[in-house]
Amino acid sequence: MNNAKRHSIIWGARLAIIVALLIAWQISIEHSRIAAFFLGSPKKIGETLVEWFTTGSIYKHLGITLMETMLSFLIGTGFALILGLWLALNDMCAAIFDPFIKGLNSMPRLIMAPIFAVWFGLGIWSKVALGVTLVFFVVFFNVFQGIREVSPVLIANAKMLGASRQQLVRRVYIPSALSWVFSSLHLSVGLAFVGAVIGEYLGSSAGVGYLILEAEGTFDIETVLAGVILLTTCALILDFAITLFENSLLKWQGK
Amino acid sequence: MTLAVARAMVRGGEALTIMTPTSDAGSRANALDLRGITCTFPPSGKGEKPYTAVRDVNLTLADGEFVAIVGPTGCGKSTLLNVAAGLLPANTGDVRIFGQPLIGINDRAGYMFQAECLLPWLTARRNVAFGLELRGVDTAEATRRADAWLARVGLSGFEDRYPKQLSGGMKKRVALAQVLVMEPKILLMDEPFSALDIQTRQLMENELLDMWSADKKSVFFVTHDLEEAISLADRVVVMSSGPATTPVAEFNVDIPRPRDVTEIVQSPQYLDLHRRIWEILKKEVLKSYERGKTVAAS
Numbered sequence: 001m002n003n004a005k006r007h008s009i010i011w012g013a014r015l016a017i018i019v020a021l022l023i024a025w026q027i028s029i030e031h032s033r034i035a036a037f038f039l040g041s042p043k044k045i046g047e048t049l050v051e052w053f054t055t056g057s058i059y060k061h062l063g064i065t066l067m068e069t070m071l072s073f074l075i076g077t078g079f080a081l082i083l084g085l086w087l088a089l090n091d092m093c094a095a096i097f098d099p100f101i102k103g104l105n106s107m108p109r110l111i112m113a114p115i116f117a118v119w120f121g122l123g124i125w126s127k128v129a130l131g132v133t134l135v136f137f138v139v140f141f142n143v144f145q146g147i148r149e150v151s152p153v154l155i156a157n158a159k160m161l162g163a164s165r166q167q168l169v170r171r172v173y174i175p176s177a178l179s180w181v182f183s184s185l186h187l188s189v190g191l192a193f194v195g196a197v198i199g200e201y202l203g204s205s206a207g208v209g210y211l212i213l214e215a216e217g218t219f220d221i222e223t224v225l226a227g228v229i230l231l232t233t234c235a236l237i238l239d240f241a242i243t244l245f246e247n248s249l250l251k252w253q254g255k
Numbered sequence: 256m257t258l259a260v261a262r263a264m265v266r267g268g269e270a271l272t273i274m275t276p277t278s279d280a281g282s283r284a285n286a287l288d289l290r291g292i293t294c295t296f297p298p299s300g301k302g303e304k305p306y307t308a309v310r311d312v313n314l315t316l317a318d319g320e321f322v323a324i325v326g327p328t329g330c331g332k333s334t335l336l337n338v339a340a341g342l343l344p345a346n347t348g349d350v351r352i353f354g355q356p357l358i359g360i361n362d363r364a365g366y367m368f369q370a371e372c373l374l375p376w377l378t379a380r381r382n383v384a385f386g387l388e389l390r391g392v393d394t395a396e397a398t399r400r401a402d403a404w405l406a407r408v409g410l411s412g413f414e415d416r417y418p419k420q421l422s423g424g425m426k427k428r429v430a431l432a433q434v435l436v437m438e439p440k441i442l443l444m445d446e447p448f449s450a451l452d453i454q455t456r457q458l459m460e461n462e463l464l465d466m467w468s469a470d471k472k473s474v475f476f477v478t479h480d481l482e483e484a485i486s487l488a489d490r491v492v493v494m495s496s497g498p499a500t501t502p503v504a505e506f507n508v509d510i511p512r513p514r515d516v517t518e519i520v521q522s523p524q525y526l527d528l529h530r531r532i533w534e535i536l537k538k539e540v541l542k543s544y545e546r547g548k549t550v551a552a553s
Contacts, residue, residue: 161386
């Protein structure tokens with residue numbers, strides 16, 4: 001009872017904040033043309049969003065952006081898993097590659113976007129490449145650290161129960177690496193999404209980032225903001241889907 | 256060496272020749288023979304000296320015997336178990352399992368660890384079946400045997416729980432089932448019940464004794480708890496305080512079986528043994544305590 005009440009207060013307050021902001025916004029642009037130029041009209045933004053979905057023109061762009069996100073995430077995570085496992089289990093290789101990986105990680109990767117555009121063209125692959133460079137390091141460091149910190153007792157126990165080196169990797173190291181991938185899921189999917197949008201924004205022919213870029217070229221602030229709202233909503237939905245996924249999968253991590 | 260220690264060693268020595276005939280006397284081979292085992296660990300940092308955990312240890316475990324090893328905490332008891340398990344190669348010395356030299360992991364032995372060792376992403380059932388699956392037993396058969404063992408340790412109905420969803424005592428039972436389902440000839444136990452509350456612990460000890468008398472495994476049981484050692488074992492070995500730990504005395508526990516660990520502590524035989532062993536163990540504990548203080552002070 002008490003909990004339900006608390007819940008409704010929280011949601012009511014959130015809704016009130018949004019409505020108040022929208023009203024203040026609408027009033028300010030009706031009284032000032034400068035504000036109207038810089039802020040755009042919330043009413044028009046709403047209309048743009050409705051139009052996108054009723055005509056269906058947005059689906060193509062949204063589909064491309066989400067496709068790039070998905071590919072960046074899968075490819076980046078795949079590489080990170082393989083390399084993380086390999087380096088975590090090979091001390092010598094880890095020592096050799098350590099400075100390279102740290103160097104690549106500290107490099108500002110957004111700078112690479114134009115280079116990727118040259119290498120992979122203006123289609124989806126240059127965006128995927130950018131997303132991969134963002135996702136890879138988050139997952140890699142998680143996996144690497146996770147494998148290094150697998151409890152030695154767990155390993156000794158598996159050995160005593162008869163695990164060969166190969167079985168140890170398959171039945172102990174990989175499952176614990178995967179649990180670390182899951183723990184970084186929110187961050188890595190978020191970064192894949194950021195990579196896709198930024199990539200589109202820096203040069204593309206389709207995608208939500210491309211719509212924003214195009215609208216900025218004509219000072220169409222309403223379309224820009226409609227795009228931003230669309231992206232924010234997508235990011236929230238993705239995050240929510242991951243939470244659902246985690247809850248179903250990580251029962252053993254329990255409370 | 257103090258007189259008491261010397262006397263105890265003589266007493267232990269006599270007992271040893273009666274209890275555990277050596278293999279060259281023509282009888283059955285010992286389950287486990289440790290001869291002249293020394294383990295030295297490389298220095299942990301610059302300016303540190305190498306650390307000798309155990310030095311020149313001779314220990315035997317006859318087939319079907321239950322031996323408890325007691326000593327101050329951190330005296331290298333676990334090191335000895337790791338050597339016997341084949342997890343840690345000794346720097347010098349000879350390890351024999353049923354007369355055969357040990358190479359690699361000791362696959363005749365089951366090891367029950369002090370720390371938590373269940374795989375957190377597997378249910379109780381799959382944890383117990385884990386070892387069988389590693390050895391190529393098919394899933395249906397492994398599941399059947401795992402369920403049977405879970406029932407034997409009193410965990411029917413908990414097969415689908417994950418370790419996180421089990422209490423400390425339940426986790427220990429699963430760990431016990433995980434080891435025993437492999438039907439090892441030798442059981443190595445490293446303070447397995449030290450993290451449990453006293454009631455759960457006594458229950459587990461009684462269960463262990465039941466299972467041990469049912470299929471007569473050879474057990475090496477490491478503990479720092481003298482009461483536990485006397486209640487369970489045929490023979491109690493007292494180790495010196497570390498570093499360079501070595502056995503200082505042995506006692507036969509001639510309290511008749513079957514035993515009940517909750518009642519045994521009142522028997523006069525128990526009290527007498529406890530007094531005699533504690534006399535020696537106390538000195539080692541004090542030494543280890545003093546050393547701990549000087550290390551902390553420096």
